[in-house]
Amino acid sequence: MAGIDVERVRRETAGVGRVVHLDNAGAALQPRPVVDAVVEHLRLEEEVGGYEAARRQAGRIERTYDALAGLIGAGRDDIALVENATRAWDMAFYALPWAPGDRILTARAEYASNAIAFLQTARRHGVSVETVPDDADGQLDVDALRAMVDERVKLIAVTHVPTQGGLVNPAAEIGKAAREAGAVYLLDACQSVGQLPLDVGEIGCDLLTAPGRKFLRGPRGTGFLYCSPRIRARLEPPFLDLHAATWTSADSYRVRADARRFESWEANHAARIGLGVAAEYALALGPDAIAERATRLGAALRERLRARPGVRVHDRGARRCAIVTFTVEGRDSQDVAGALRAAGVNVSVSLAEYARWDFDARSLTSVVRASPHYYNTEAELDRLVAALPDPAVGPTGA
Numbered sequence: 001m002a003g004i005d006v007e008r009v010r011r012e013t014a015g016v017g018r019v020v021h022l023d024n025a026g027a028a029l030q031p032r033p034v035v036d037a038v039v040e041h042l043r044l045e046e047e048v049g050g051y052e053a054a055r056r057q058a059g060r061i062e063r064t065y066d067a068l069a070g071l072i073g074a075g076r077d078d079i080a081l082v083e084n085a086t087r088a089w090d091m092a093f094y095a096l097p098w099a100p101g102d103r104i105l106t107a108r109a110e111y112a113s114n115a116i117a118f119l120q121t122a123r124r125h126g127v128s129v130e131t132v133p134d135d136a137d138g139q140l141d142v143d144a145l146r147a148m149v150d151e152r153v154k155l156i157a158v159t160h161v162p163t164q165g166g167l168v169n170p171a172a173e174i175g176k177a178a179r180e181a182g183a184v185y186l187l188d189a190c191q192s193v194g195q196l197p198l199d200v201g202e203i204g205c206d207l208l209t210a211p212g213r214k215f216l217r218g219p220r221g222t223g224f225l226y227c228s229p230r231i232r233a234r235l236e237p238p239f240l241d242l243h244a245a246t247w248t249s250a251d252s253y254r255v256r257a258d259a260r261r262f263e264s265w266e267a268n269h270a271a272r273i274g275l276g277v278a279a280e281y282a283l284a285l286g287p288d289a290i291a292e293r294a295t296r297l298g299a300a301l302r303e304r305l306r307a308r309p310g311v312r313v314h315d316r317g318a319r320r321c322a323i324v325t326f327t328v329e330g331r332d333s334q335d336v337a338g339a340l341r342a343a344g345v346n347v348s349v350s351l352a353e354y355a356r357w358d359f360d361a362r363s364l365t366s367v368v369r370a371s372p373h374y375y376n377t378e379a380e381l382d383r384l385v386a387a388l389p390d391p392a393v394g395p396t397g398a
Ligand SMILES: Cc1ncc(COP(=O)(O)O)c(C=O)c1O
Pocket: 025, 084, 085, 086, 087, 111, 113, 159, 161, 162, 163, 188, 190, 191, 210, 211, 223
């Protein structure tokens, strides 16, 4: 397996000359080819108008479907482009035909927006929302999941890599259990797309959602939904427009057959082109090589943080990735992130309200989240550690 040419990818990433960017789980630095493609399309829109630009660049826009499909082992007709990962997830989730008594099984580490949608649906439709316990490593316990399923389980919805830690949930094992149970399987791959290799066939998910701006290094305001042909016809999107469906007679319409039934007509074409270029960029580097280097940098950062007195690392899971979470004794996480920002190091803070089931169970209120990517270096990890404030005497900020 060829490794990453770090010098080259850094040359193609203008931001590395300005900041130590360790917030790839927030929004990565975009590589030059992505930015160039976006700007080029905006310039074309400036010159010939938005509709004409889209017409001239139709082939380029279509390439985005191929690139994303290639990245996750899907067919191009299984991809819908939407404006963010949450909207992708919502379009899938709210398309399910809920009935009283249905059960949703999910993980403790689930993301806030997904949990809020579960709770809203529970209120509206009388469905139950149940979290599968974690195993001793902190990942979803697949045996416990198997023990919980019955014919009333309509959906198994799990976040692959949670927003608040380096844990990688066993997506393919969950897929097997979902298949045995005959339940729909929705995987939130927000933090794994662009970071880890993904194959929807191997995972066995029916639906998968992801944004462009995180580890995939695409533009903000982009996301996509994978919808398997197995279940597509059964899912009527919660919103339809004249792109998702055709108005066939005065009182009838027909929903389109491909996954674009989940899209809307109007879109940011420049950003969509940039998303495709980001996916092509990741494919050219190689998803395995990306994962190997990002994971290694995550482990190296954890090691450095553990060696530092007064720092606690909070990541769990048998398999850990490039999301690294920690607290500094006696320091508020926002203050720690602020001190790092002042030293030119970008990280973010995960708050309890982003993943309340998990934070509450671990008695945490916030954690600092650092997330290296393949274009970062060990020297940058050292910069983070050197810029950390010392622990303070007094109550812990975690
Ligand atoms: C696990 C997870 N799911 C979903 C989302 C939401 O993605 P977006 O902001 O693109 O809607 C995030 C964002 O951080 C996330 O970490």
